[in-house]
Amino acid sequence: MGRARSEERRAEILRAAFEVIAERGYRGATLSAVAERVGLTQQGLLHYFPAKEALLIAVLEERDQWDTGGARIGGRRGWRLELLEALVEYNAMRPGVVQTFSALLGESVTEDHPAREFFTHRYALVRDDMAGVLREEFGDRLPGGLTPERAAPLLTAVMDGLQYQWLLDPESVDMPAVFRDFVGLLRTGEPDREG
Amino acid sequence: MGRARSEERRAEILRAAFEVIAERGYRGATLSAVAERVGLTQQGLLHYFPAKEALLIAVLEERDQWDTGGARIGGRRGWRLELLEALVEYNAMRPGVVQTFSALLGESVTEDHPAREFFTHRYALVRDDMAGVLREEFGDRLPGGLTPERAAPLLTAVMDGLQYQWLLDPESVDMPAVFRDFVGLLRTGEPDREG
Known part of the structure; x- marks a missing residue:
């Protein structure tokens, strides 16, 4: 072939x-x-x-490309917090893939799991991307005083942590709304914005 | 017997x-x-x-009792954000139990998993507890304008999400420091505090 x-x-x-x-x-x-x-x-x-894990990892890698690819045209970081909010909205419409991501992430923290390397590497990249998003939005210092690099793991943690609460109890947890609340919190202390 | x-x-x-x-x-x-x-x-x-799941669930229930029990003496909610910070510090010293929690949480979001009910119920209680912590700290409105009930799933998500990043890459993610940054963010906009 x-x-x-x-x-x-x-x-x-x-x-x-x-x-x-x-x-x-x-x-x-x-x-x-x-x-x-x-x-x-x-x-x-x-x-x-x-193996199943290898297939799922490839699917999740592919999803990361789809989700972030369009926003990086020409190598420029074009992501903004608004796009992240839209991504969380979108995720709330596809529980199957969010469930697969979350279940595999859970497994990956155990000893010698085949997905461990993928997730460890992925999170290094994601934190880097998130720091870029935050820098583009706020410059070198967020309204609350954090640097983009210090806020990046927080932003990432909120997205992941909310997925578990939402998957377990979608009636009680409005994932996109809670994520928007977090974005609002990052902006607290900023001079008033339009809209 | x-x-x-x-x-x-x-x-x-x-x-x-x-x-x-x-x-x-x-x-x-x-x-x-x-x-x-x-x-x-x-x-x-x-x-x-x-089954193994039943045993692990019982251990995690017991841990929740130990972790939160002392702080609720007399039925009063005595938890404060400082105690949560100390709990995250403490968790950073016991990766085995954090790993077990995180792996089981990951599994629990899949169909018909025996731990699903435990976690769903647990998170309803945890969000309630967190809203209580936040209300005791800030009253009915946080500095950024959120209510305690709206900030509770966020606080919970940060704790869980950080655990995954930390378990995968403890050298890169200082879990207690990032959690303290989040607490600082909740306080942004508040009149200056001592210390």
Whole structure:
């Protein structure tokens, strides 16, 4: 099989996995369900992804690209807090992938888990991105006095922590609203803004 | 076996499980390791806790009691933000139990997980407690304008979200310092405090 054909097949598998995750959540996203959707045997699928974790990690990497890719056109950081708010709104409409992310993140903190390296690396990048977002919005000092680098892990923690509360009890936790409250808190002390 | 003897045995198992968790983390805390420590067969242990999840949930419930019990003497909410800061400091010294909590929380958001009900119920209580802490500290309106009830899920999310980043990369994430930054942010806009 040629390289182009192989990469096309890989992309097709990722799309299928994303669909299965959206429809059936973390537990339902089995290798056999994904294989069936792309017309492969489970053995055939294992040629591309050696285990369920590897497939899920690839899907989450792909999602990170989709979610942040458009905002970085030309290498410029174009992200703003408003875009983050929109991303949280969007996540609230796709519980399957948020559940998969959150479940895999939970597993990854245990010893020798195959997703540990992915998440450790991802969070280093995410904190860096978040510091960039905050610097673009506020400059070198946030209204409350924090630097962008010190506020970055906080912003990240809020997004992740809210997902767990929301997944467990979506009726009680309005994830996008609570996230907007946090953004408002970051702006506390700033001179009044329009709108 | 009498009820008193049985409850004593149960408490002994919980203490042993807590020790095993502290020493070996989530994956190492197997039913057989706990059984061995209290001199029971695995079958004997199953009489008290029907599965690993049930045992871990009981340990986490017990931890919540220890952590918050002392602060509620006489039914009064005696918690303050300073105590929460101290709790986060303390958690940074016990990665085994934080890892166990975080891994089980991750699992609990998947379909039909045995820990789902525990965590859903726990978070309702925790948000309520946090709203109480915030009200005692700030009254009905926080410096940034939020009510205690609206800030409570945020405070909770920060604690949980930071644990994941810290467990994955303790060298890069100073969990207690970032949590103190969040408390500082809640106080932004407040008239200057002493100290």
